[in-house]
């Protein structure tokens with residue numbers, strides 16, 4: 239049915255490798271987001287599933303059929319793109335039914351499908367409107383209805399909300415989730431917006447430079463990122479990173495030391511590591527009691543404050559030498575930490591403060607390979623992704 243599988247799929251354009259040895263296993267009925275920065279190969283991956291682009295290497299399967307070289311119309315997929323492209327001279331009914339009329343479906347069947355699709359996307363009563371009489375969100379719903387009437391096994395959506403304003407985008411996110419529930423069909427959705435991916439997907443496939451970095455449920459990508467790229471890409475604002483070294487006493491860097499027994503997290507002393515901590519896992523010392531397992535105290539000075547309404551972002555300058563000094567080069571990138579605090583917190587710019595980190599939320603990555611070593615250093619927690627990429631695995 240709607241299972242989609244990519245087996246060692248690559249796409250090369252002259253000297254550009256748009257997609258590099260991609261393996262994906264998408265289950266029937268799953269909502270999967272392909273997410274990553276612009277140019278990472280999301281659209282090319284989608285186009286190879288759609289049949290708009292033929293892979294240079296590898297195989298594509300939809301259901302139990304290999305479709306690598308089949309044209310789009312024979313794949314049982316329907317596509318919705320960023321540019322809606324409705325026929326301006328046709329009303330909504332004719333726009334939605336266009337493909338069915340082209341395929342000579344009988345009138346009753348067309349009527350039945352159009353009405354059902356209009357019902358699903360809540361366009362009842364608007365079937366005789368012309369596209370220029372509709373809002374951007376309504377036009378996008380027409381485009382989705384046009385895909386629905388084809389009864390596809392798989393929906394492919396490439397940034398379908400990118401041209402809508404922010405409020406409508408948030409609204410359409412909910413609509414798409416409802417649509418997914420109602421149709422119970424596989425949806426593969428391309429976006430560069432990690433918030434969109436976090437809120438809608440069953441699993442997120444994070445892509446960078448044409449390579450799959452991790453495919454896991456949103457919260458697993460958030461809490462147990464497989465590598466530095468995923469850790470930095472998922473979450474807003476981004477995770478803080480500080481480079482340092484593992485010693486017999488734990489993590490040591492220019493400005494922050496965190497004590498632990500390296501054996502407890504399965505690493506050996508001497509290893510160069512990057513410590514990661516999310517802004518919401520950094521606490522002012524007076525809130526230390528909110529943290530089950532705080533780090534030792536870290537002296538800092540508040541720099542810029544960004545009140546967001548529901549929280550305040552506090553940029554901290556770390557006091558030099560608070561940790562064991564490493565080398566001079568490391569100081570520049572290691573002297574800042576972003577902290578997020580509650581909106582009613584009494585905090586001002588340019589003041590000395592003391593903060594602690596929630597040790598259970600401290601991530602360690604191998605600085606050279608970027609791979610996760612551990613998530614949380616309070617106990618013998620080893621990094622692992624329950625359904626997807628295992629940290630430290632060789633693939």
Ligand code: ADP
Nearest residue numbers: 251254255256275276277278279280281282283
């Ligand atoms: P994304 O959708 O993540 O923004 P794309 O899949 O569109 O990324 O592109 C991935 C890479 O492949 C980019 O470097 C892009 O310039 C290149 N690329 C995509 N399509 C073509 C093409 N038809 N010819 C040459 N290069 C292409």
